[in-house]
Structures are given as C-alpha cells and as structure tokens.
Amino acid sequence: MTSWANFGTRDLHLDLRGALSPGARGTREALIGALRDAVRSGRLPSGAMLPPSRTLAQDLGVARNTVAEAYAELVAEGWLASRQGAGTWVAASTEARATVTTAAPTTPTVPPKRRPGPALPRGRHVEPVHNLMPGTPDVSEFPRSQWVACMRRALAEAPHKALRMGDPRGRPELREALAEYLARARGVRATAESIVICAGVRHAVELLARAVGGPIAVEAYGLFLFRDALTALGVPSIPIGIDAHGAVVGELDDIDVTSVLLTPAHHNPMGMPLHSSRRLAVVEWAERTGGYVFDDDYDGEFRYDRQPVGALQALRPDRVAYLGSTSKSLTQVLRLGWMVLPDALLPAVLDAAGGAQFFVDAISQLTLAEFISGGYYDRHIRRMRARYRRRRDTLVSALAPYGVDVGGLAAGVNALVRLPDGAEAEVLRRAGDAGIALQGLSLMRHPLAPRELPDPDGLLVGFAAPAEHSFAPAISALCDVLSASGL
Structure with a gap:
C-alpha cells in the first residue's frame, strides 16, 4: 500500500500506513480520516476534484469498493460533493464539518498575533505595524523584472555542466563578474580565483573561523549574529574598544588572537569609518604577527556625503579577507555573499566549506553574474x-x-x-x-x-x-x- 496519490496534476500524500498495523482501524476508516485531514488542512482546497475511485484505488493499492465507500461517507458528512457524470470534489460548504465525528481531530484555535516587541525576539517571526x-x-x-530577465538569459546561455556540482569556489561566471565589480566600485584587489561564494557574511565568518581557529578579536560593539556564530562553533571572541576613530586596533598587541573582524568602511553600529592611521596599523599588526583581518564591508556601497572609502583589503590582500553580500543592496533572502581571500587561506576555507559549493544554488549565482555584468546592479x-x-x-x-x-x-x-x-x-x-x-x-x-x-x-x-x-x-x-x- 502506498501513501501517494495523483490528484489530477498534483500529487497528494495520504497516510494510510496505520491501517496495516495490528489492531489498527480498517483501510476504509484510515482513508476517510486521511481525506478529512487533507481537506481540513487545505491540502485539498474547496472545489478540488478528486480522482475516480478506480484511479485512486490503483494509486493507493486498495480495493475500489473501499474508495467508493470512503467517498460516499464523506459526501454524507458534507466534506465532499458528487454528481453523476460530474465526478467528486471538495465541497465549498463548511457547515457539516463542524459536526464531524470524534474520529477526526479538531482544528486548534489560533491565538491572535501578538504585537511586536521593541527588538524582534530571535527565533520567532512577528510582523510589525x-x-x-x-x-x-x-x-x-527589488528589481523583479530585471532579475527575471537575467535569470532567463543566464539559464539559456549556461552550459549543461553549470547545473552540476562544480568548482567549490562557486560559479566562475559570478566570480569573474564580482572581480571586475569589486575592483571598480570598492577598490578590492581580486581575481576570480581568489573569490569564494558563500551564503552571506555570517556564513563567511563561520568558514573563516573554522579555517583559522580562535580566539578572534571583534569590535566591542558589533552585530550579535557574528558573536552567536562564533560561540556556536566554540571559537572565543575577544572585544577590542571603540572610540570616535573606530576600533582601537592598538589593543590587538595586548591579546593573543589569530584574527580580527572589523567593519572599517562604516562601523556597525556606531557609524564612523576606521581612521586612516588605524587602517595602516591593523594591517601592519597582521603582517607582524601572521594574523588576518576580516574586512566586513558593511554599508560600503551606501555613502551619501561623499564617495565611499575604498576597501581595507586593498592595503594588504595577503593578510586581509574581504567579505560582502547582497543582503542590504538587494535582499537578505537571496543568501548570496562572497569572500576575497588571501592565497594562503583559500585551501583551508574550501576544506571548511566541505570541498564543494553546497550553500548557494548555481541558478542564483548565474543570475547575479548576469545582473552585475549587464549593469543592472550598478x-x-x-x-x-x-x-x-x-x-x-x-x-x-x-x-x-x-x-x-x-x-x-x-x-x-x-x-x-x-x-x-x-x-x-x-x-x-x-x-x-x-x-x-x-x-x-x-x-x-x-x-x-x-x-x-x-x-x-x-x-x-x-x-x-x-x-x-x-x-x-x-x-x-x-x-x-x-x-x-x-x-
């Protein structure tokens, strides 16, 4: 007996497995209950046609009479409607459903939505006013029409191998487009070979933490999501101070860390850029100690009083990993991010990622590549x-x-x-x-x-x-x- 049935152009899961266990109710009762549940949950909406009894019986591996009797019972209860020559369908009326026998579970009352709190609690979705x-x-x-057009073009021109698991760094089309864009718009010194596609900056931080270990220095005020990610990995984070010139990177000499995570273009949340003297000081620290700087280019593209300051990565590409994403430029739900890595970090990061590009689908990568190359992103x-x-x-x-x-x-x-x-x-x-x-x-x-x-x-x-x-x-x-x- 199978649990899947073909309802016209849709497959529907009907769980009849309990009918086969010792002491279980019969197949007819199990089918009635499964159909009731499908209607109640909305998986079979009002007006949906049911397959002929012979077809459903073949799909489920049960007797045709069993299906016919189940249909008749549900018609009598008001869940289904039927007419000779027109078939059987889900009834629009809900009056009879309020008097269903106790064999059918009742629908729980949904409590009214709570008004959102001042900071939305993590792990719970609340729609604010x-x-x-x-x-x-x-x-x-979000540029929907351009995105769809880019997706069509990208799919039409993509080779078949683009739809297979490929380079663990990500699709070469996107890496090449990003190398050109980041060099032009953010002053990043990048090649397609040095770029790794990831599922956002948090994911980048996780991969880098796995690659270099810890402890990792972070700004005393910074995005709690990164601290949470490091804690979940068992990697300690050590805060360094913040003042009017940004992160107090001189404190790095007093602590034992492998790397430091900074938002040098626009500090999150205080809003200042990292002072030029400190930009030089932190890359000198990395060179002197063999550490790494993780350059989270937070808001780097959105500077309103003058041209954005260039990426810190350009000062020492061999000691600075550049991190970016589409979360603020397009939307957070794309889960598209990138790292521009020093050559020495690339193998360890790819190992940390599992040696394959599991995290961002190839179609989204191809679409973003077309979106950037066509000038739509700019x-x-x-x-x-x-x-x-x-x-x-x-x-x-x-x-x-x-x-x-x-x-x-x-x-x-x-x-x-x-x-x-x-x-x-x-x-x-x-x-x-x-x-x-x-x-x-x-x-x-x-x-x-x-x-x-x-x-x-x-x-x-x-x-x-x-x-x-x-x-x-x-x-x-x-x-x-x-x-x-x-x-």
Missing part, C-alpha cells in the same frame, strides 16, 4: 543610494525637535539615534506597544566589553526597511513614541 529594523533594504524595490545601487539619502535626511529633520542625536556618517541603511541615559528601555517598550520594530543599541554590546567602555543608550533605526508609502507613517509613529517618552 511599522518595520524600522536595522540591516534591511526596501524589498518592495543602476540599482545608484537609485537606492539616492532614495536612502533622502530618507536619512528626512529622519534627521524629523528627530531634530526631540533632543536626540543622530550619530555616525551619512551612510548605510541604519541610523544610530543616541538617547539620554536611561531612556532606551522606556522608548523600546513604548515602541513595542505602538507596533514599531526597532533595535536597541545595548543588544550590540559584547558581553565581555570592559566596564570602563562607555555604555550609551540608543536606537538603531532602519530607515531603509519600510516601503516608500510606509516610510512617513513609520517615522511619524517613532516621533510619537519619543514624545510620549518625554523627549
């Missing part, structure tokens, strides 16, 4: 750069009356809004009550950061996240929260 979460682009502006970046600049200016103007400071460069997709001491928790609580998804600055502080390091209150406002029509209402709601909080 106003989404101002940091690190998120305006996905309503045009999209320029368009969104202008839009996000206007949004940041609007946010700064809207917050001016509230006595708060918007810190950092005019760059990126987030703004750090500094609050008076002790105000963060109250503002976040009120924001949660108002359905505004925000993140507090305190979440970004490393748990081992020294007590003497300043511990300011603040908000990370993702001004890029809302769709264009939702941006003004979201900022208005935030201002209402600040006003209600006494600011």
Whole structure:
C-alpha cells in the first residue's frame, strides 16, 4: 500500500500506513480520516476534484469498493460533493464539518498575533505595524523584472555542466563578474580565483573561523549574529574598544588572537569609518604577527556625503579577507555573499566549506553574474543610494525637535539615534506597544566589553526597511513614541 496519490496534476500524500498495523482501524476508516485531514488542512482546497475511485484505488493499492465507500461517507458528512457524470470534489460548504465525528481531530484555535516587541525576539517571526529594523533594504524595490530577465538569459546561455556540482569556489561566471565589480566600485584587489561564494557574511565568518581557529578579536560593539556564530562553533571572541576613530586596533598587541573582524568602511553600529592611521596599523599588526583581518564591508556601497572609502583589503590582500553580500543592496533572502581571500587561506576555507559549493544554488549565482555584468546592479545601487539619502535626511529633520542625536556618517541603511541615559528601555517598550520594530543599541554590546567602555543608550533605526508609502507613517509613529517618552 502506498501513501501517494495523483490528484489530477498534483500529487497528494495520504497516510494510510496505520491501517496495516495490528489492531489498527480498517483501510476504509484510515482513508476517510486521511481525506478529512487533507481537506481540513487545505491540502485539498474547496472545489478540488478528486480522482475516480478506480484511479485512486490503483494509486493507493486498495480495493475500489473501499474508495467508493470512503467517498460516499464523506459526501454524507458534507466534506465532499458528487454528481453523476460530474465526478467528486471538495465541497465549498463548511457547515457539516463542524459536526464531524470524534474520529477526526479538531482544528486548534489560533491565538491572535501578538504585537511586536521593541527588538524582534530571535527565533520567532512577528510582523510589525511599522518595520524600522536595522540591516534591511526596501524589498518592495527589488528589481523583479530585471532579475527575471537575467535569470532567463543566464539559464539559456549556461552550459549543461553549470547545473552540476562544480568548482567549490562557486560559479566562475559570478566570480569573474564580482572581480571586475569589486575592483571598480570598492577598490578590492581580486581575481576570480581568489573569490569564494558563500551564503552571506555570517556564513563567511563561520568558514573563516573554522579555517583559522580562535580566539578572534571583534569590535566591542558589533552585530550579535557574528558573536552567536562564533560561540556556536566554540571559537572565543575577544572585544577590542571603540572610540570616535573606530576600533582601537592598538589593543590587538595586548591579546593573543589569530584574527580580527572589523567593519572599517562604516562601523556597525556606531557609524564612523576606521581612521586612516588605524587602517595602516591593523594591517601592519597582521603582517607582524601572521594574523588576518576580516574586512566586513558593511554599508560600503551606501555613502551619501561623499564617495565611499575604498576597501581595507586593498592595503594588504595577503593578510586581509574581504567579505560582502547582497543582503542590504538587494535582499537578505537571496543568501548570496562572497569572500576575497588571501592565497594562503583559500585551501583551508574550501576544506571548511566541505570541498564543494553546497550553500548557494548555481541558478542564483548565474543570475547575479548576469545582473552585475549587464549593469543592472550598478543602476540599482545608484537609485537606492539616492532614495536612502533622502530618507536619512528626512529622519534627521524629523528627530531634530526631540533632543536626540543622530550619530555616525551619512551612510548605510541604519541610523544610530543616541538617547539620554536611561531612556532606551522606556522608548523600546513604548515602541513595542505602538507596533514599531526597532533595535536597541545595548543588544550590540559584547558581553565581555570592559566596564570602563562607555555604555550609551540608543536606537538603531532602519530607515531603509519600510516601503516608500510606509516610510512617513513609520517615522511619524517613532516621533510619537519619543514624545510620549518625554523627549
């Protein structure tokens, strides 16, 4: 007896295996229950045609009479409808379903959605009324038509071998496109051979941690996802200080680490670039000690006051690994990222990745390669750069009356809004009550950061996240929260 049946153009799983076990109810009752469950769960929607009893009996390996009797019972209960010459289908009416016999399990009551908290809890999806979460682009502006056109062209021109597991570094078409783009737009010194495709910057950090081991130095304020990833791997992370010039890289001489993870183009979350003297100092540290610098090019493409500063990697390509992704330029769900690696790190990273390109599908890689090579990526970046600049200016103007400071460069997709001491928790609580998804600055502080390091209150406002029509209402709601909080 099989559990799969062909319902027209669709396969449907009907679990009848219990009918074969000792003491189980008969096959007829098992089929009735399985069909009820398929209708109740929506796998068989209202109006869906059922196959003729002979066909379903053949698919399931049961007697035709068993299927005919099951259909008749479900018609009598109101789950199905039937007419001579027209077949059997799922009934639209739900009245009879409320009086089903106790053999059918009841549908649990779904509780109403909870309003989102001030920082969305990890591991639980909540849809906010106003989404101002940091690190998120305006996905309503994702270039769908161009992406689809690039996918069609890429698939039409791709060789058959592109649809097989290939080079563990990723598709050569994408690596070649990225080498040209990163050299031109970010000053990265890269070749297609030095690039490895990965599933985002977090994945890159995981692979590098496996390759070089630990401990790894990180900025005392930084993205908690990276700290979580290192902790899950059993790799210690040691915080170094932050001041007005960025990471205090001189502290690296006082700790025993294999590498350091930095956001030199636009510090996440404080917003400043790494000072030029410290850029030189950290690559000299790497050369002197044999360590590595992991250059997370956070927001490197979105600088609004002037041209973006070039990538740190260009100073010492043999000691700096450059990391980037499409998570803020296009969308987080593509899971497309890249590393430009020193030659000495490449074998160890590929070993850490399992020796094959398991993590990013070839079709997405081919599509992004076409998207970059065709000039669509540059045009999209320029368009969104202008839009996000206007949004940041609007946010700064809207917050001016509230006595708060918007810190950092005019760059990126987030703004750090500094609050008076002790105000963060109250503002976040009120924001949660108002359905505004925000993140507090305190979440970004490393748990081992020294007590003497300043511990300011603040908000990370993702001004890029809302769709264009939702941006003004979201900022208005935030201002209402600040006003209600006494600011």
